[in-house]
Amino acid sequence: MSDLASISLSRPLEDFSSELGRSFEEYGFAIIRDHGIPQVLIDRAEALAKVFFALPDAAKNAYAIEGGGGARGYTPFGKEIAKDATVHDLKEFWHVGRSLPEGHPLAEMMAPNIWPTEIPEFKAVFEELYSQFEKTGDRILRAIALHLDLEEDYFVSTVEDGNSVMRLLHYPPLSEDVPEGAIRAAAHGDINTITLLLGAEEAGLELLNKQGEWVPVSPPKGALAVNVGDMLERLTNNRLRSTTHRVVNPGGEASRRSRYSMPFFLHFRPDFVIEALPNCVEDGETPAAPITAHDFLQQRLREIGLA
Ligand SMILES: O=C(O)CCC(=O)C(=O)O
Numbered sequence: 001m002s003d004l005a006s007i008s009l010s011r012p013l014e015d016f017s018s019e020l021g022r023s024f025e026e027y028g029f030a031i032i033r034d035h036g037i038p039q040v041l042i043d044r045a046e047a048l049a050k051v052f053f054a055l056p057d058a059a060k061n062a063y064a065i066e067g068g069g070g071a072r073g074y075t076p077f078g079k080e081i082a083k084d085a086t087v088h089d090l091k092e093f094w095h096v097g098r099s100l101p102e103g104h105p106l107a108e109m110m111a112p113n114i115w116p117t118e119i120p121e122f123k124a125v126f127e128e129l130y131s132q133f134e135k136t137g138d139r140i141l142r143a144i145a146l147h148l149d150l151e152e153d154y155f156v157s158t159v160e161d162g163n164s165v166m167r168l169l170h171y172p173p174l175s176e177d178v179p180e181g182a183i184r185a186a187a188h189g190d191i192n193t194i195t196l197l198l199g200a201e202e203a204g205l206e207l208l209n210k211q212g213e214w215v216p217v218s219p220p221k222g223a224l225a226v227n228v229g230d231m232l233e234r235l236t237n238n239r240l241r242s243t244t245h246r247v248v249n250p251g252g253e254a255s256r257r258s259r260y261s262m263p264f265f266l267h268f269r270p271d272f273v274i275e276a277l278p279n280c281v282e283d284g285e286t287p288a289a290p291i292t293a294h295d296f297l298q299q300r301l302r303e304i305g306l307a
């Protein structure tokens with residue numbers, strides 16, 4: 001078992017920062033409560049996600065954008081494949097991105113959102129949840145900055161108008177003919193800066209610890225599971241590790257149930273250059289070369305079959 005105790009975000013930032021740092025150094029993950037995202041909003045969002053995924057395939061497929069890299073709208077079951085995996089994940093999902101004002105200079109790198117016309121409340125609820133995730137993300141990034149001995153607001157400009165994506169996930173009940181080796185989400189690291197995950201109470205999420213064992217991540221209802229992504233790993237020259245994780249198939253009764261979850265992949269702004277922080281590089285070490293967040297993302301999307 002992991003001893004991922006939940007950390008309260010309502011504590012003074014310095015205290016929160018040292019507990020978060022400890023959890024990140026050990027697991028690359030932390031469970032956070034009192035994060036400020038209202039439970040009524042979370043419940044509403046989960047209910048609407050369930051309504052969407054219950055629509056007929058033909059209706060859902062109308063929102064799959066050909067050639068869009070899955071960046072917005074619907075991605076059908078059996079499409080995404082984890083880096084280095086041989087079978088597809090057993091999931092379908094919907095992506096909500098940033099709503100940029102018309103003519104914004106970054107609009108070229110960020111596709112506009114689309115919304116399911118069948119569910120009129122969808123847009124307002126998920127735009128609100130997106131902005132709540134950003135607010136909580138800002139506080140978590142301040143704590144990470146303190147942990148890294150940076151100015152508290154170091155990350156503010158790096159994520160301003162960032163390419164963050166909220167993913168509504170549905171893992172359907174397992175069918176009789178699951179392809180050999182296929183699981184709900186194969187082992188992977190997240191591509192982005194940090195991930196804030198809601199709704200992962202239904203069992204299945206596991207992280208790979210430093211000892212090479214898979215351990216369950218089981219946030220209590222309403223709590224966030226937060227993890228370090230590949231971009232933050234690269235920025236910190238591997239001091240903070242992007243921990244491999246997966247979602248395994250349940251047995252027994254749970255295999256006949258759907259699982260839902262809502263990760264928010266917090267990204268740097270596309271033109272931010274990810275270059276190892278000087279205070280994370282030891283003498284004689286050669287960190288990975290600088291790369292823009294946009295180029296890094298495109299490289300990784302090609303590897304997971306989405307671009
Ligand atoms: O569904 C979950 O609990 C985790 C999903 C995940 O790791 C991902 O989508 O990157």
Ligand SMILES: [Fe+2]
Pocket residue numbers: 188189190245
């Ligand atoms: Fe993930």
